[in-house]
Amino acid sequence: MISQKMGNAINDQINAELFSEYLYLSMQAYFQRINLLGFANWMDVQVKEERAHGMGLFNHLIERGGKVELLAIDKPKTDWSSALEVFEAALEHEQFVTGRINSLVTVAEEEKDRASISFLDWYVKEQVEEEFNANSIIQSLKLIGPDANALLLLDKDLAARTFVAPVIA
Numbered sequence: 001m002i003s004q005k006m007g008n009a010i011n012d013q014i015n016a017e018l019f020s021e022y023l024y025l026s027m028q029a030y031f032q033r034i035n036l037l038g039f040a041n042w043m044d045v046q047v048k049e050e051r052a053h054g055m056g057l058f059n060h061l062i063e064r065g066g067k068v069e070l071l072a073i074d075k076p077k078t079d080w081s082s083a084l085e086v087f088e089a090a091l092e093h094e095q096f097v098t099g100r101i102n103s104l105v106t107v108a109e110e111e112k113d114r115a116s117i118s119f120l121d122w123y124v125k126e127q128v129e130e131e132f133n134a135n136s137i138i139q140s141l142k143l144i145g146p147d148a149n150a151l152l153l154l155d156k157d158l159a160a161r162t163f164v165a166p167v168i169a
């Protein structure tokens, strides 16, 4: 049976993952609005990944006899000035989530909850990938600068991203 403290911390992280889903959905809407549909596709995949992250925690809590408590989701930002600004915000958000995951591991250690420590290892590794993905698009956008043709080529690349449901275990 999971402790109350661990359960509360996981419920907070479910909320953070669902906020991430909401934030990326807002970014998707922005890209659809400015007609960068490959970028919008990239965000659509990200939205699905965040839902999967939230549901992984949701399922862990249920399996451990905890109580899932869904909290209010904050309103995400809706306007950015460029694709670069969007991805800088995405990276900043992922760095924030990494900090949250690390804190969650600390709670699991304090609670001597070995099952949660082992389970959260997947999220620790996933955050490395999340930061890497956002940062690599930032680097591409910086190289592209004001070149609209190059931006459209990157948009084509990002249109190829597909969602593969992660196996969280």
Ligand code: FEO
Binding pocket: 017, 020, 049, 050, 053, 094, 097, 130
């Ligand atoms: Fe669920 Fe983007 O981390």
